[in-house]
Amino acid sequence: MSSTTHRPTTPRPTVLRGGTVLTVDSAHTVLEDHDVLSIDGRIAAIGAGLAVPDGTEEIDARGGLVMPGMIDTHRHMWQTTTRGYGADWTLTQYFVWYYLNWGKKFRPEDIHAGNVLGALEAIDAGVTTTVDWSHGLQTIDHADAAVDALASVPGRFVLAYGNIQDAPATWTTAPEFHTFFQRRAGDLEGFQIAFDVTGDPGFPEQPAFDAARELDMAVTTHAGVWGATGDDAIRLIHEHGYAEARTVYVHASTLSADSYDRIAATGGSVSVSTESEQSAGQGYLATAALRAHGIPVSLSIDSCVLCSGDLFTAMRTTLGADRAYEHLTAHARGETVTHAALHADQVVEWATLGGARAIGRERDLGSVEVGKLADLVLIRNENSPAMTPLLNPHGHVVLQAQRGDVDTVLVGGRIVKRHHRLxxxxxxxxxxxxxxxxxxxxxxxxxxxxxxxxxxxxxQTKVLDNPYTYTDYRSAATHGDSESAESGS
Structure with a gap:
């Protein structure tokens, strides 16, 4: 275990006084002028004028919004050191830079630097749990550096272990890969295995799914990504029996109804990265289709190389893009939308409880309810004219608030940000x-x-049809090499 790992003592009791509480419970209840009390790292009571134990730290939440800590289910934290570098990239250019040319140059210390900076950024923006979709782990030294970095920051982190420079069947079956999880067990909130399925009919990724089963870990996979992974991938995963309720499909933007049916039937969820999808080109966000098929949704950043690094922006762009699609399709039918299908409170749920469900933690994370872990965010900024009046609390979080308005963050009852400073x-x-x-x-x-x-x-490579170097498979479904697609070469 790394000597930098945070293992704090039991935090002192803390109460947030007089805020407007967005519980994100099943009814999306909003409680005005309520206190939230944290004892021993869990929410002990919610009410007005709560009596609290002696020595309780009191935080003035009047005029502010108290909500659950947000949960990001897909962020490439190792890329944080190149923040904004790819602001004008398409997805293909992203593939060229990271998959083909320069991603292989990142050393363990570079993974560490990116993860520390990315983890601090997440906490600063009220994201208390983050899935680090870490597909730059070329060696076990890189993986140890990733865990060391995350363990040094007082938040909750899940390492989704990946390696885009090698075949999933190779790195997931290496002995050191399996012993890594034995060594690092307990250092983070948990682990997933991150790899993609190209749709190659030979299903070269099958050993990686077997490794995930052996290690009892969830698989998270980029799916429905134009030019990389499509319906063939979903079909292979499902027909070989690897589609599970804990599987997280990232993006899922360019899939058919058949693929959504397969995901829904097996209980999987989708991590939507709207900023990335609408800018880089994975496909238009699939939230309308996901709602229609009853597929659970969570939100994610993807990479701050070409996106922002906060879920406020993710919520805002998701709500706007979903509504734009609803209007566009209605207008094409000669109709007018009179009532929006997607509401702000639903998007807040996706950013909180939706993420908790995706990582199997809905029993103790994702909402402000007694007994749950005290991962709490106070949005309050007396110096901002945009923070008053608070007429529609969920709408204010989605459309008005920003990371600079995050006054206080608690993780397990421990104050990790206060007065707008980490x-x-x-x-x-x-x-x-x-x-x-x-x-x-x-x-x-x-x-x-x-x-x-x-x-x-x-x-001049196959990158337009398949950015992965471990297979030459090309898909006629994306950029039209039907002869190669039929031969699987």
Whole structure:
């Protein structure tokens, strides 16, 4: 176990006084002028004018919103050190830069730097639990660096172990891969296995699913991604018996009704990354189809290389994109939408309880209810004219609030952000490490490539049909090489 791992003592009792509480319970109850009391890391009571134990820390939540800590189910935290570098990238350019050219250059210390900075960013923005979709783990040293980094930050993190530089059948069956989880068990909230399925009829990813079964871990996979993974992948997963309720399908943007039926029938959920989908081109967000098929939804950032790093923006863009689709399709039928199908309170649920469900933690995370872990966020900013009046609390969270309005964050009852500042964090050291990674990458690439690759050319490869190097499979469903698709070559 890393010496940097946070193992705090039992936090002192804390009460948030007089806030408007978004419980995210089954009725989406909103409680005005209520207190929330945390004792021994759990929510002990919710009510007005609560009596509290001696020595309880009191936080003034009047004029603010108290909500559950948000949960991000898919964030490539190792890429945080290249924040904004790919602001103008398409998904294909992202594949070229990370999958083909420069992702393999990241050292363990670069993974560590990205994860620390990304973890601090998440906590700062009220995201108390994050799934680190860590597909840059080329070696066990890289994986240990990822865990060490996450364990050093006082939040909840799930490592989704992945390696885009090698075949899933290879790295998931290596002995050191299995012993890694024995060594690091207990250092984080949990682990998943992260890999994609190309649709190759030979199903070369099957050994990775078997490894996940052997380790009793959930699989999280990019699915329904234009140019990479489509209906064939869902069919293979389902027909071979690997589709499970705990499987998380990321994006699921370009799938047929048959694929959604298969996901729904097996109880899987979808992590929607609207910012990325609408900008990079995985496909238009699938929330309308997911609702129609009864598929659970959670929200995620994807990568701050080409997106923001906060779930406020994710909620806002998701609500807007879903409504834009509803209007567009209605207008095409010559109709007018008079009442929006998706409401703000549903999107808040996706950002909180939806994430808890996706990682199997809905019993103790994702809502403000007695007995649950005290992962709480206070949105309050007396210096912002946008934080008053609070007329529609759910709508305010989705459409008005932002990360700068996060006053206080509790994780398991422990205060990790207070008065808009992270607590007991060496942000300067995190910034220095990130800058060292940037300096290293610029030196490796050279200044000309560093600047040109903010808009990289597309090489003459199969990248448009399949960015993965372990199989030459091309899919006629994306960019039209039907002969290769039929032969599976």
């Amino acid at each position: 607590v007991d964090v060496d942000l300067a050291a995190a910034r220095r490490a990130a800058e060292a990674t940037v300096d290293y990458l610029r030196a490796e690439m050279g200044e000309q490539a560093w600047h040109l690759d903010m808009n990289p050319d597309i090489p």
